[in-house]
Amino acid sequence: MFKVIIVDDELIVRHAVKTLIQWENSRFEYGGSAPNGVGALELVERTNPDIVITDIKMPEMDGLSFIRQLMKARFQGEVLVLSNYNDFELVREALKMGAHDYLLKLTMNTESFMQVLEEMAAKLDERRVSETVLPISATPELDGFQVRVGRLLEMADQGIDTDDGLINEQLEDSLTKQGIWFYSFIIRALAEQTSSDRRPGLPDMLERLADSIWPDSRVRVAVQRGPERALLVIGCQAGQAVAPPEEMARRLNSLAGMYYNVPLFIVYAQAAIGMAELAGEIKASRDTEARLIGAPERTRAACMPNRDKAEKAGPPNAVYREEVQKALAYLEEHYTERISIADIAAKVGLSEPYLCQIFKAETNVSIMTRLNEIRMDKAYELLATGQYLVKQAALEVGISDPFYFNRLFKKRFGISPKNVIKS
Structure with missing residues (x-):
């Protein structure tokens, strides 16, 4: 079970949020409420919640100060922010501090609440599992991995071959035995950082975003080379189901824009086993980056493959167990309807938590x-025909709240649905 507390200075809002959440037959339990940050900190200390739902503007201690105190105390849970239409800059600050997401008060409903709560619960589940995984830095022969990665990009920039000091038989044997797939991204920030800019440096920003996207990865390394340019390398366990590299890059771009207002130009690579393959993928990415100098893609947020997708395949798609296949089929068939975890669990014959x-x-x-990915993919197809308004497409995929639809669409594709043009 995940304990949830609600923080808002208006009693009617606290009551509304409590009413909108489906406590029965779910993984969530009510842990109490508080009218401001001061009371909320006391409630957190007393109840040790997993999820905090908080307003931003409150007396005595506002939401930003409250979140700042939570993070200072190394709060291990997740934070959901409630906001009004004119609070976006404050929401951005909350997201930078570590809040998971936000909901608009005027558009709150049970469906949106339960979906965001499930997302946060999934992150908490991941975190608990990942705590038992041995980090790659704990492997002696991989000491200095970040330096090795930086050297790979440096050599690719200089057009010289990788030397034996970076790639050797012992290292390759270790990586093979551990079964680690490496995904690499050469990234340029298209918004130059100024002295008054409060956002972190590019490597730090990328590592924060990577921690959010791949919390259970074995390694996350970002190395800067040149102004506003960096190499990001993610290492995942072989057999672990991960999104395709293109989707990974798109999520990075979307979150960088949402949290830091920084558009990214990304060249992404296919999965690599070992340092030798990783070096080859980084070189291919560097070559692609060089070919695109002066191209329109280099002046706007974009995600480009480092080579023809047919040249190299990533790890084989996971063969899902029967119950998961049934759940996926159910989502594909019923995505236009209101779906609950309970409905799917009953269909496949398992308990909801399991x-x-x-x-x-x-x-x-x-x-x-x-479910949201399926809905957004279907909505994109409808909008691309030029025959649907945004509101119509949202209703066709089972979402009645246009603001919630817009937020999901931007999160999925990095652009507003109104900008989708018939191809």
């Missing part, structure tokens, strides 16, 4: 996240 656990373990996303 279904959520195995679905996340095998697909690398939560059930509700996958």
Whole structure:
């Protein structure tokens, strides 16, 4: 069970939020409420919640100060922010501090609440599992991995071959035995950082975003080379279901824009086993980056493959267990309807907690996240025909709240649905 507390200075809002959340037959339990940050800190200390839902503007201690105190105390849970239409800059600050997401007060409903709560629960599940995984830095022969990665990009920039000091038989044997797939991204920030800019440096920003996107990865390394340019390398366990590299890059771009207002130009690579393959992928990415100098893609947020997709395939798609396949089929068939975890669990014959656990373990996303991905993909297809308004497309995929639809669409594709043009 995940304990949830609600923080808002208006009693009617606290009551409304409590009413909108489906406590019965779910993984969530009510842990109490507080009217401001001061009372909330006392409540956190007393109840040790997993999820905090908080307003931003409150007397005595506002939401930003409250979140700042939570993070200072190394709060291990997740934070959801409630906001009004004119609070976006404050929301951005809250997201930078570590809040998971936000909901608009005027558009709150049970469906949106439960979907975001499930996303946060999935992140907490991941974190608990990942705590038992041996980090790659704990492997003696991989000491200095960040330096090795930086050297790979440096040599690719200079057009010289990788030397034996970076790639040797002992290192390759260790990586093979551990079964680690490496995904690499050469990234340029298109918004130059100024002295008054409060955002972190590019490597730090990328590592924070990577921690949010791949919390259970074995390694996350970002190395800067040149102004506003960096190499990001993610290492995942072989057999672990991960999104395709293109989707990984798109999520990075979307979150960088949402949290830091920084558009990214990304050249992404296919999965690599060992340092030798990783070096080859980084070189291919560097060559692609060089070919695109002066191209329109280099002046706007974009995600480009480092080579023809047919040249190299990534790890084989996971073969999901029968119950997960049934759950995926159910989502594909019923995505236009109101779907609950209970409905899917009943369909596949498993308990809700166990279904959520195995679905996340095998697909690398939560059930509700996958449902939203299906809905957004279908909506994109409808909008691309030029025959649907945004509101119509939203209704066609089962979402009645246009603001919630817009937020999901931007999160999925990095652009507003109104900008989708018939190809």
